[in-house]
Amino acid sequence: MSASVSSPAPVPSPSGSRVAPPTSADLLHFVRRTAADADLVASLPLDPEGRTWVRLDGPGGSEAWLIGWPPGTGTGWHDHAESVGAFTTASGALKEHSLAARLPTDGWKTLELTEGIDRERQLPAGQGRAFGRNHVHEVFNESPTEHAVSVHAYYPPLPRIRRYSRTGDVLRLEHVERPEDWQ
Structure with a gap:
């Protein structure tokens, strides 16, 4: 099976040319x-009960968050x-x-995953990663006592987020969020 992926359209620059x-x-x-900006990282209000976030100006029309x-x-x-992205841990x-496998993007509700596709990364302060379109993952702070802060960026700005549940080797699409759901 082959799939075609279209390239994102060029972004207008301040001068009006396309980049x-x-x-x-x-x-x-x-x-x-951005994660190396200690003053910015320290400015984020932290809540002991839930995640907090501040929208940032990302490069080239990207969506970015602290x-x-x-x-x-x-x-x-x-x-x-369809967004590419990256994130870095700033503190904590x-x-x-x-999952190290390209999953079908639409038209399914439940998939049985094959052995060997699970990946795990520890991301201490200063460590991060980039990822391509349709990258399925979960991110969490395992510490029982310490907050973590991270910086994330996506391009194009997130058109949707698909949420999954996982039981063993079964991944199930639970719902799809659109920008109006989280802004």
């Missing part, structure tokens, strides 16, 4: 640079649809579980 949209590598550079993670919180399994530590 290439940011790549996942560009976004990774941005989140690393996110605070109380101890024991996480995202659950999800993807960012995060863990990411991801």
